[in-house]
Amino acid sequence: MYDIKNIYQPKSVGEALKMKNEHPEALLLAGGSDILIQIRDGKLAGSDLISIHSLEELRGISLEDDGTILIKPLTSFSHVTQNPLIQKFIPALGDAVDQIGGPQIRNIGTIGGNICNGVTSADSASTLKAYDAILEISSVDGIRVLPYADFSKGPGKVDLKPNEILTGIRILKDSYENTYGKYIKYSIRRAMDIATLGCSVNVRLSDDKKTIERLRIGYGVAGPTPMRVPTAESLATGKLISEQLIIDVATATLIDVNPRTSWRATKEFRMQLVKELCKRALKAAINQAGGTI
Amino acid sequence: MAKQLITFTINGKLTESYVDPRESLLDLMRVDLKLTSVKHGCDVGECGACTVMIDGETFDSCIYLAIWADGKTIITTEGLTSLEGEMSDIQQSFVTEGATQCGICTPGFLISSLPIIESDKDFTREEIKKQVSGNFCRCTGYQNIINAIEKTHDKRKAEGLNHK
Numbered sequence: 374m375y376d377i378k379n380i381y382q383p384k385s386v387g388e389a390l391k392m393k394n395e396h397p398e399a400l401l402l403a404g405g406s407d408i409l410i411q412i413r414d415g416k417l418a419g420s421d422l423i424s425i426h427s428l429e430e431l432r433g434i435s436l437e438d439d440g441t442i443l444i445k446p447l448t449s450f451s452h453v454t455q456n457p458l459i460q461k462f463i464p465a466l467g468d469a470v471d472q473i474g475g476p477q478i479r480n481i482g483t484i485g486g487n488i489c490n491g492v493t494s495a496d497s498a499s500t501l502k503a504y505d506a507i508l509e510i511s512s513v514d515g516i517r518v519l520p521y522a523d524f525s526k527g528p529g530k531v532d533l534k535p536n537e538i539l540t541g542i543r544i545l546k547d548s549y550e551n552t553y554g555k556y557i558k559y560s561i562r563r564a565m566d567i568a569t570l571g572c573s574v575n576v577r578l579s580d581d582k583k584t585i586e587r588l589r590i591g592y593g594v595a596g597p598t599p600m601r602v603p604t605a606e607s608l609a610t611g612k613l614i615s616e617q618l619i620i621d622v623a624t625a626t627l628i629d630v631n632p633r634t635s636w637r638a639t640k641e642f643r644m645q646l647v648k649e650l651c652k653r654a655l656k657a658a659i660n661q662a663g664g665t666i
Numbered sequence: 667m668a669k670q671l672i673t674f675t676i677n678g679k680l681t682e683s684y685v686d687p688r689e690s691l692l693d694l695m696r697v698d699l700k701l702t703s704v705k706h707g708c709d710v711g712e713c714g715a716c717t718v719m720i721d722g723e724t725f726d727s728c729i730y731l732a733i734w735a736d737g738k739t740i741i742t743t744e745g746l747t748s749l750e751g752e753m754s755d756i757q758q759s760f761v762t763e764g765a766t767q768c769g770i771c772t773p774g775f776l777i778s779s780l781p782i783i784e785s786d787k788d789f790t791r792e793e794i795k796k797q798v799s800g801n802f803c804r805c806t807g808y809q810n811i812i813n814a815i816e817k818t819h820d821k822r823k824a825e826g827l828n829h830k
Contacts (some may be wrong), residue, residue: 375688410710470685480723564799
């Protein structure tokens with residue numbers, strides 16, 4: 374038996390918002406693969422929970438009229454990977470969440486839970502950052518829209534008020550159109566492990582495939598929160614693709630990152646990974662986009 | 667905490683149970699329904715010994731609340747044997763290939779193998795490894811387990827038995 378004080382079970386998003394407003398201290402239980410484990414561990418023992426697990430209206434991925442891809446937050450990792458829209462337009466995201474845990478965890482864990490946890494190692498986070506995801510956050514007071522870039526507030530901390538629930542993750546058409554991405558996870562084991570470092574790169578090339586029009590690079594575990602590296606990204610804009618450019622971009626990533634030493638890896642090793650994974654992911658993304666490197 | 671009535675199909679049988687909202691699906695399976703093929707291993711979703719199939723997908727029942735099973739279709743290893751208790755092809759294959767030793771991980775591996783052996787798609791050994799990467803075995807090593815799954819899949823495919 375889990376040590377749970379109260380568990381509220383809303384039947385709709387509207388009801389969930391009311392319950393979150395009445396019980397702001399209650400934790401939202403989506404897939405449970407973090408919260409239930411922390412209850413077992415004692416860290417969250419005796420918590421009040423609001424189980425939104427069964428709210429089907431918060432699951433699924435759809436294409437909106439203007440071409441925006443809407444990912445509902447309770448969509449499981451495996452459903453993100455298997456979704457035809459993700460496979461067609463943002464395969465890097467499907468690949469990223471396909472490297473989380475093992476199959477059972479990917480069937481229960483949700484993409485919304487992954488980013489609301491606020492941990493830097495979340496495998497979906499660097500790709501969602503690199504695609505400028507936009508979050509829809511709801512409460513009884515209404516809906517607010519927030520760039521994912523502004524959501525992270527520190528390790529394990531995100532910009533969610535006690536009465537708010539994440540209700541949508543959007544990726545605009547301009548963000549994925551004619552854009553090719555690659556996520557590389559470095560971990561000690563190939564399954565059931567947390568990233569030592571994660572790097573997600575996407576590029577848009579010029580029509581002749583010789584110049585980088587737009588480069589975006591997201592990292593996990595390269596600092597206290599998932600992050601972008603604006604210095605390296607802007608350095609590449611408008612530049613001709615070359616081996617030297619790849620080296621320059623990869624070197625420039627080190628300016629913005631701030632990894633730490635933990636039992637998994639030293640800061641120095643992570644700095645090496647920041648640079649090396651950027652090179653490999655950037656080359657892969659350029660090749661996918663039809664460029665040659 | 668007040669118990670709640672849930673309705674679900676377990677191994678083909680429509681069942682009603684009163685469950686505590688704090689109860690895991692693992693406890694519902696083992697304690698309430700006496701389906702003891704579902705093993706109590708790590709309790710934190712790492713070892714896969716408690717794996718069950720829910721609506722065609724595999725889950726660690728230790729980190730799945732029993733109340734979430736309402737309306738779902740669940741399969742455990744008990745559901746793989748025939749009514750007379752005869753082993754299914756995948757179970758026999760685990761025996762033939764020496765893929766089981768102490769046995770505690772075996773039911774979880776059997777359930778995790780279902781998405782492969784029930785599919786008519788071809789799988790590389792790497793893909794099979796990935797599908798069972800959420801299940802730990804500390805006795806036999808993994809080669810024999812992967813052999814058992816691969817051979818069952820190939821045999822079913824040759825006989826046209828994969829139904830997906």
